[in-house]
Amino acid sequence: MSDGLPVPAPGGATAPSSLAWQRVHPVTPLVKGWLVLVVVVLGLLRSTAEQGDGDGARFALHHLAWVLLGIAAIVVVAGTYSWLAWRVTAYAIDPDAVHMRSGILFKQHRKARLDRIQAIEVRQPLAARIFGLAEVKVEVAGGDGSGVSIGYLTERTAQELRADLLARAAGLGAPSSGGKQAVAAPADGTDAKHAPDAVTSAAGPGPAPTLHATEAPEQPLFEVPSGRLVASTFLTVEAWVLVLVVAGAVVAAAAARTPAVLFSFVPVLIGLGSALFGRFNRSFAFRAATSPDGIRLRHGLTETRAQTIPPGRVQAVELVQPFLWRRFGWWRVHVNVAGYGREANAKGPTTVLLPVGSRAEATTALWLVLPDLGTADPLALLGEALDGSGPSDAFTAAPRRSRWLDPVGWRRNGYAVTARAVLARSGRVRRRLVVVPHERTQSLGLEQGPLQRRLGLASFVLHSTPGSVHPEVPHLDARDARVLLDEQSVRAREARSQDLSERWLQPPGARA
Known part of the structure; x- marks a missing residue:
């Protein structure tokens, strides 16, 4: 598909031709798919080692060239697919909605109306934080999958995009003079003329000018201390059940006079431990503030989240x-x-x-x-x-x-x-x-x-x-x-x- 053409949407609909599409950051495919790539490579190495005649290490070393060739092939194929996926992934904003398009074989076009926005969230998983990137997630009042996720962008661009969307949803966004609509800045730092599907407006060809929305000031309200969070996590039913399971495992191993009994308790311990750590991990450094654009919440240890819930959206x-x-x-x-x-x-x-x-x-x-x-x-x-x-x-x-x-x-x-x-x-x-x-x-x-x-x-x-x-x-x-x-x-x-x-x-x- 060449740039400048309308994008087919599901159901035969067509995206408005006046939209100025902006690509996400080029590192996005790596941030989204690194774990899958690691699992495939490790699976290949394990499969190669298990095929050895009783000596997996020697077999792996003997066939090291084939293993490296297979890994290189996987990287090339994955890299090519990721580059193509990045080329067709873009977002755009008009006075009424935010749009997101993606897909190589099965093309998808999502649209979230600004007046239906319930919350806007800036997410930074651990891998994205390494590259200084973030994802903007727009939740709307609709069924499952009705929201729009724009990612990944540079952290600064993500914050500016959130402020822009909140301003438009609040009724402050408006088309600029000259017939051109205001849109968000390019996510990858390139000049707007290189973005796909450039706008041709009544004022002449070229992309729409950027709406530089200033983030509204906020007033901090409360912050959850780490000590209180740890104490409250252990004062839960899951924590006491975990203590009882550990005590039961120790008693069972002592009665059977073999530590092998402990392995039967491992799945339960992992499940309860994951639940407790997940609660602590997600609520770590929890802060709340109020601003004209709504309630602002920030929290997270390995994955940070910055949520903004506009007024009147809490049901x-x-x-x-x-x-x-x-x-x-x-x-x-x-x-x-x-x-x-x-x-x-x-x-x-x-x-x-x-x-x-x-x-x-x-x-x-x-x-x-x-x-x-x-x-x-x-x-x-x-x-x-x-x-x-x-x-x-x-x-x-x-x-x-x-x-x-x-x-x-x-x-x-x-x-x-x-x-x-x-x-x-x-x-x-x-x-x-x-x-x-x-x-x-x-x-x-x-x-x-x-x-x-x-x-x-x-x-x-x-x-x-x-x-x-x-x-x-x-x-x-x-x-x-x-x-x-x-x-x-x-x-x-x-x-x-x-x-x-x-x-x-x-x-x-x-x-x-």
């Missing part, structure tokens, strides 16, 4: 306190963000607003999502939501007969409604509070099993976007649950009609 927030954290007053804060649902199950920190922190830090994280809780005394309401139990002026609690279904935590189950949100609390051993803004209510439902039906109970469920937060008030009186369902549907409809968060920096008169 639900959850404050959790495991039993072992209660003595220290620590809480963890999760959120649901549209577009992060699938990844949230695999890489939890994409939905963590605070991995571990004090109550003051947890409430600060909540204020980031919902600055106005819609009540005259929000601190008193939150105190009752986090520590209280039973009915009160603010909370409607589960009836006493629900103890047959939840004998431990039934007194904590309940809800409160303010002018801005629904608060659902539950759990006595593991305290939990979920807050859902009215305008973020996706749908509502009542669940009633046979035992609940016999006891006159029902569980109220607020359906949110996929993620780690599951808003629910279990075992309410059936009449209270029905009233809440009817009233909340009205509140959610009215709140959505007044929601203006899509272009949050745009003047109100321009949002029509």
Whole structure:
């Protein structure tokens, strides 16, 4: 395909011809595929060694030339394919969307609308950090795979691109004078005239000028100390199970009088150890700040992440306190963000607003999502939501007969409604509070099993976007649950009609 031609998109669609496509960094294929190349080479060496007649090392040395020739062939083929893949991989930005094209045999064109952006993340895996590169990941409100990943770019270019996209999503980006649209700078540092598919606009041929968006200033809010993170990691169920497994392995080996028994525990030890290290690794150096373009989160040890969640994109927030954290007053804060649902199950920190922190830090994280809780005394309401139990002026609690279904935590189950949100609390051993803004209510439902039906109970469920937060008030009186369902549907409809968060920096008169 020659430069300057429109790119075929899936389904027979065609990319706009006015787009100024910019290539990613030339080292991108190496950063993405180095691990696969290493595995193939090691597999070849191992296969060659295993073919020896009882002496793999001598056989490998004897056939060293063939081994090196095979490795060279693999490198040439992989290098050629990577170069071709890099040639056809490019991105572009117009006033309404960000585009990404890729693919040699099976061409792909992705488009993410700016007004549907839920979060923008700058990722730096370990290999990318070695080369000073980063990936810009744009999450939008859509199904699985609806986001756009642009990578890899130089770290400076990635930061500028994030600022550019956030400015456009906020309603500040606009076509420049002369009929040319503003686009991001080339990722590989080359002159824009060398980029594929150069723009031909009303003002004449040539690429569109760059929009140099200045990153908005930020105000740091909190940072998680490494000592607290380590302590909280060991005060988890996984850590105690790991200790018990190690103790059991030692006792079993002593009873059998052979260390061979220890090998049977290796898979369990690796699994639990990986889970604990993964939690520490992903939450290391966690920092949060606020800025006009949204909530900024930075974290990670081997892979650093810099997330920006624009205002109004959080669908639900959850404050959790495991039993072992209660003595220290620590809480963890999760959120649901549209577009992060699938990844949230695999890489939890994409939905963590605070991995571990004090109550003051947890409430600060909540204020980031919902600055106005819609009540005259929000601190008193939150105190009752986090520590209280039973009915009160603010909370409607589960009836006493629900103890047959939840004998431990039934007194904590309940809800409160303010002018801005629904608060659902539950759990006595593991305290939990979920807050859902009215305008973020996706749908509502009542669940009633046979035992609940016999006891006159029902569980109220607020359906949110996929993620780690599951808003629910279990075992309410059936009449209270029905009233809440009817009233909340009205509140959610009215709140959505007044929601203006899509272009949050745009003047109100321009949002029509």
